Amino acid sequence: MLRFVGRRLAESIPVLVLASVVVFSMLHLVPGDPVDAMMGAAALQSTARQAVVDRVRDELGLNEPLPVQYARWALGALHGDLGRSFIRDRPVSELIAERLPSTVELAGLSMLIAASLGLVCGLVAALKRNTPIDGVIMAVSLGGVSMPSFWFAVLLILVFSVGLRLLPATGSGTFAQLILPAVALGYEGVALVARVTRAAILEVLTRPYVTTARAKGLPPRAVLLRHVLRNALIPVVTVMGLQVGRLLAGSVIIETVFARQGIGQLAIEAILQKDYPLVQGIILLSASTYVVANLLVDLAYGYLDPRLRAAA
Amino acid sequence: MATSTPGSAPPPSLAEPGVSGGHLDPPHRTVPCATPGPWPRVAQRLRRNRVAMAAVTVLALVAGVALVVPAVVVIDPLTQDLRASFLAPGVDGHLLGTDHLGRDVLLRLVDGARVSLAVGVLAVVISVVVGSGIGLLAGYVGGALDRVLMRLIDVQLAFPGILLALIIVTVLGTGLDNAMLAVGIGAVPRYARVMRGAVLSMKHDLFVEAARSLGATDLRLMLVHILPHVLGPVVTLATLGLGTAILATASLSFVGLGAQPPTAEWGLMLAEARTYLRVAWWLAVCPGLAIMATVFAVNLLGDAVRDALDPQMAFGRD
Numbered sequence: 001m002l003r004f005v006g007r008r009l010a011e012s013i014p015v016l017v018l019a020s021v022v023v024f025s026m027l028h029l030v031p032g033d034p035v036d037a038m039m040g041a042a043a044l045q046s047t048a049r050q051a052v053v054d055r056v057r058d059e060l061g062l063n064e065p066l067p068v069q070y071a072r073w074a075l076g077a078l079h080g081d082l083g084r085s086f087i088r089d090r091p092v093s094e095l096i097a098e099r100l101p102s103t104v105e106l107a108g109l110s111m112l113i114a115a116s117l118g119l120v121c122g123l124v125a126a127l128k129r130n131t132p133i134d135g136v137i138m139a140v141s142l143g144g145v146s147m148p149s150f151w152f153a154v155l156l157i158l159v160f161s162v163g164l165r166l167l168p169a170t171g172s173g174t175f176a177q178l179i180l181p182a183v184a185l186g187y188e189g190v191a192l193v194a195r196v197t198r199a200a201i202l203e204v205l206t207r208p209y210v211t212t213a214r215a216k217g218l219p220p221r222a223v224l225l226r227h228v229l230r231n232a233l234i235p236v237v238t239v240m241g242l243q244v245g246r247l248l249a250g251s252v253i254i255e256t257v258f259a260r261q262g263i264g265q266l267a268i269e270a271i272l273q274k275d276y277p278l279v280q281g282i283i284l285l286s287a288s289t290y291v292v293a294n295l296l297v298d299l300a301y302g303y304l305d306p307r308l309r310a311a312a
Numbered sequence: 313m314a315t316s317t318p319g320s321a322p323p324p325s326l327a328e329p330g331v332s333g334g335h336l337d338p339p340h341r342t343v344p345c346a347t348p349g350p351w352p353r354v355a356q357r358l359r360r361n362r363v364a365m366a367a368v369t370v371l372a373l374v375a376g377v378a379l380v381v382p383a384v385v386v387i388d389p390l391t392q393d394l395r396a397s398f399l400a401p402g403v404d405g406h407l408l409g410t411d412h413l414g415r416d417v418l419l420r421l422v423d424g425a426r427v428s429l430a431v432g433v434l435a436v437v438i439s440v441v442v443g444s445g446i447g448l449l450a451g452y453v454g455g456a457l458d459r460v461l462m463r464l465i466d467v468q469l470a471f472p473g474i475l476l477a478l479i480i481v482t483v484l485g486t487g488l489d490n491a492m493l494a495v496g497i498g499a500v501p502r503y504a505r506v507m508r509g510a511v512l513s514m515k516h517d518l519f520v521e522a523a524r525s526l527g528a529t530d531l532r533l534m535l536v537h538i539l540p541h542v543l544g545p546v547v548t549l550a551t552l553g554l555g556t557a558i559l560a561t562a563s564l565s566f567v568g569l570g571a572q573p574p575t576a577e578w579g580l581m582l583a584e585a586r587t588y589l590r591v592a593w594w595l596a597v598c599p600g601l602a603i604m605a606t607v608f609a610v611n612l613l614g615d616a617v618r619d620a621l622d623p624q625m626a627f628g629r630d
Contacts, residue, residue, distance in 0.1 A: 018467045022479065029483045146608040148559055150566045151582060151600030154589070158596065162589050169589075245472030249563075252474060256567045257586065268567050271482050279482050283475050290472055 082281035092281035103262035109182035114189025122197025144191025153184035200232035241297030364616030378425035432558035438496030443503025451511030473498035491570035510542035552614035
């Protein structure tokens with residue numbers, strides 16, 4: 001197991017390095033001078049412009065060779081220093097830390113909804129295969145896969161905030177404000193997990209080892225829990241891993257719909273304001289989160305499926 | 313098929329007089345292009361699939377409306393009439409009502425259909441061309457080039473598409489064109505991988521060796537002999553990818569990084585509707601329904617295309 005963990009760790013390092021190179025290059029790929037973008041149109045007319053530009057360039061270290069700039073930036077990032085926001089004139093890491101809790105609670109709750117509800121629905125649908133219950137669950141989940149999350153979110157607001165006046169439509173901080181966004185973000189996940197769980201269980205049920213387990217007289221519950229569910233979990237874990245990427249994308253959208261002060265909203269604001277260091281910081285953080293999540297998923301495979309450990 | 317036309321002009325020594333005078337010469341008719349290939353059968357299977365035909369009908373309707381209505385109706389979907397703002401559906405001849413600036417929602421939806429379909433198709437074209445190109449090259453050439461290209465593809469796959477999209481939009485600026493480019497580039501790895509796999513499985517086949525020994529150049533081998541045989545999975549991916557592309561561009565427009573006002577784009581319309589949820593629910597419901605119906609139809613068609621191209625897969629699935 002240890003070798004397996006080590007190998008997977010080693011594999012994710014080049015991915016992170018390349019990602020950081022891409023994120024770093026962003027600033028230099030932007031057409032025009034980032035300092036111009038930073039100073040805005042007003043500064044362009046100023047007579048003392050050139051002097052200011054030179055000073056800012058120097059302060060930001062933009063006059064040094066690119067590899068030196070990258071090394072300094074990457075080392076800083078490793079220590080949690082992501083530079084200063086152009087617009088807000090505050091450290092990027094501080095800005096992100098402020099907004100992070102809101103996004104984490106949103107992602108966490110919707111992941112929980114997706115995992116629990118998805119597993120239960122998939123399990124029920126598989127055990128009640130080809131009954132009306134199965135039909136309803138599958139139809140609703142097909143809707144979930146095809147429904148744009150931002151539209152579903154707007155519909156939730158229309159029904160529960162505008163119509164029934166049960167829950168607040170916007171803002172972040174209280175639990176009531178978390179419910180609608182988490183449901184909106186989790187719904188697609190529920191649908192995906194339910195579909196995959198159902199398919200996986202149906203597949204495992206046909207395996208000889210299930211027949212064997214039944215034949216040797218194990219109670220149905222034990223067969224289901226120990227033999228069927230454990231093996232069916234492998235594809236489900238894959239989908240859960242993919243959820244992390246989806247949650248990242250989804251939180252950008254859902255936070256916009258519900259006006260939540262999270263990382264996603266911050267990213268959009270930063271892009272619209274051309275606040276490059278802030279964009280870089282958020283993307284680097286998201287990319288690292290994603291890589292680590294995938295690493296955990298792979299390690300979970302190793303735990304669930306001993307054959308993979310042996311293969312490594 | 314300039315390199316392989318022995319069937320049309322057999323050497324006189326091989327042909328019996330009298331037999332060669334006829335236009336039939338079956339033993340020599342082994343040129344790949346002479347057979348119709350799998351596509352007619354695929355089309356037939358698709359035609360027999362009712363779900364697929366329903367999806368095609370919906371899409372044809374959307375595309376037809378998008379193309380025909382702007383040419384026939386003279387009212388501009390951008391025309392504002394503030395005295396007629398927030399009219400409910402059905403009032404004053406506005407079937408789906410009007411928005412905050414008094415613009416007809418139905419007209420804007422129709423205009424949006426044109427935008428969404430065009431953007432979706434173009435994004436898919438970008439990813440198919442770039443992705444298949446990379447995959448074809450990597451698979452055919454192999455060696456170091458293959459390793460470098462695939463390593464890069466792996467790295468891109470290791471990221472959620474949204475991050476790449478955000479990077480591209482940050483670098484190039486907001487706007488529908490750049491959003492489309494971002495969505496297109498985001499889907500490149502899938503096509504590259506599938507294409508490479510297909511090329512690898514085929515590049516040592518006899519007919520490729522035969523064409524090579526007849527003097528076909530590498531470029532010709534890739535484009536004329538291998539490409540047509542590996543298109544199947546790419547077509548499936550592209551059909552399924554169209555739905556994703558339409559949805560992704562709408563999402564980018566929704567958060568303000570794609571289409572900009574006053575463009576009638578579905579995602580943007582939905583974003584604008586958020587402000588008026590309490591007074592005009594139809595502004596939010598209509599564009600959302602349009603996106604969902606279109607994406608749903610595309611996805612159904614994609615499933616059907618996959619089944620038609622690979623019937624064994626269809627039986628294998630539940």
